[in-house]
Amino acid sequence: MAQNKLHITPDNITEWLASTGFLFPRNELELARFDKLYPEEAEDTSSFQVDFDKIFNGTLKTRTIPLKKEAEEKDIIPLKMIARKGSNVPQHILDKMKKNQDGRSKDDNGASEKGTE
Numbered sequence: 001m002a003q004n005k006l007h008i009t010p011d012n013i014t015e016w017l018a019s020t021g022f023l024f025p026r027n028e029l030e031l032a033r034f035d036k037l038y039p040e041e042a043e044d045t046s047s048f049q050v051d052f053d054k055i056f057n058g059t060l061k062t063r064t065i066p067l068k069k070e071a072e073e074k075d076i077i078p079l080k081m082i083a084r085k086g087s088n089v090p091q092h093i094l095d096k097m098k099k100n101q102d103g104r105s106k107d108d109n110g111a112s113e114k115g116t117e
Contacts, residue, residue: 008016017023019033054060 014023015030018025018030020037021034025031025034051060
């Protein structure tokens, strides 16, 4: 039978949380464990340059990253099922949703609900 090789107990759980980064390390041992788990990565910044004149003059060219505005239906369907706990939406909830959507579309057109009745 497999043996549990983790020696985490209720007595030392705080020590392990601090050693793994879920809490701040409190002593040298916890800090050494943290450093071993997450070694410092060197970043090459030798080719990085900042042109302050372009920034202050407003001539700095920036890049924009296009993002999707709408989620795809195939991504939303599982979330809908989770929200309903796998069951269908009751009819009274569907009616309420439709009523809210109808009221919202009237507001979007610039006419208030009271002004159109």
